[in-house]
Amino acid sequence: MLIFMTSLSLPDTDATTQAFQNISSALEGLSPENVTRILQYHVIQGEEPLYSTRLTDGANVTTLAGSNVTISISDSEGVFVNGARVVLPNVLIAGGVVHVIDK
Numbered sequence: 692m693l694i695f696m697t698s699l700s701l702p703d704t705d706a707t708t709q710a711f712q713n714i715s716s717a718l719e720g721l722s723p724e725n726v727t728r729i730l731q732y733h734v735i736q737g738e739e740p741l742y743s744t745r746l747t748d749g750a751n752v753t754t755l756a757g758s759n760v761t762i763s764i765s766d767s768e769g770v771f772v773n774g775a776r777v778v779l780p781n782v783l784i785a786g787g788v789v790h791v792i793d794k
Contacts (some may be wrong), residue, residue: 731756740788743770743780 718726734755735741741752748764763771770777772792779791 728756732758735760742788743777743790746770 721729732754735752736755746762746764748762750762751759752762753759760773763774765771768776770780770790772790775792775794777790778793782789782791
């Protein structure tokens with residue numbers, strides 16, 4: 692999921708359920724700092740929500756963790772964030788918008 696204003700990208704429902712099941716065991720050995728960094732990788736903070744209509748092909752966006760992600764847009768295949776397809780864009784949440792990704 693990618694959240695804008697704060698923007699966050701998370702996988703779709705089935706993928707999210709499986710991901711959280713897989714993540715729960717992986718998180719057991721991680722420090723709170725590492726968990727925070729992983730979550731911050733999926734958040735992009737800005738002055739206003741970054742709706743899909745404001746995304747541009749080839750744009751590099753800095754996450755809250757300080758990493759850059761690349762936005763790719765294809766007329767035939769849709770919007771991607773570092774190769775993950777946005778399957779549900781512009782889900783409004785308090786303080787931002789979520790873009791659900793497939794992985």
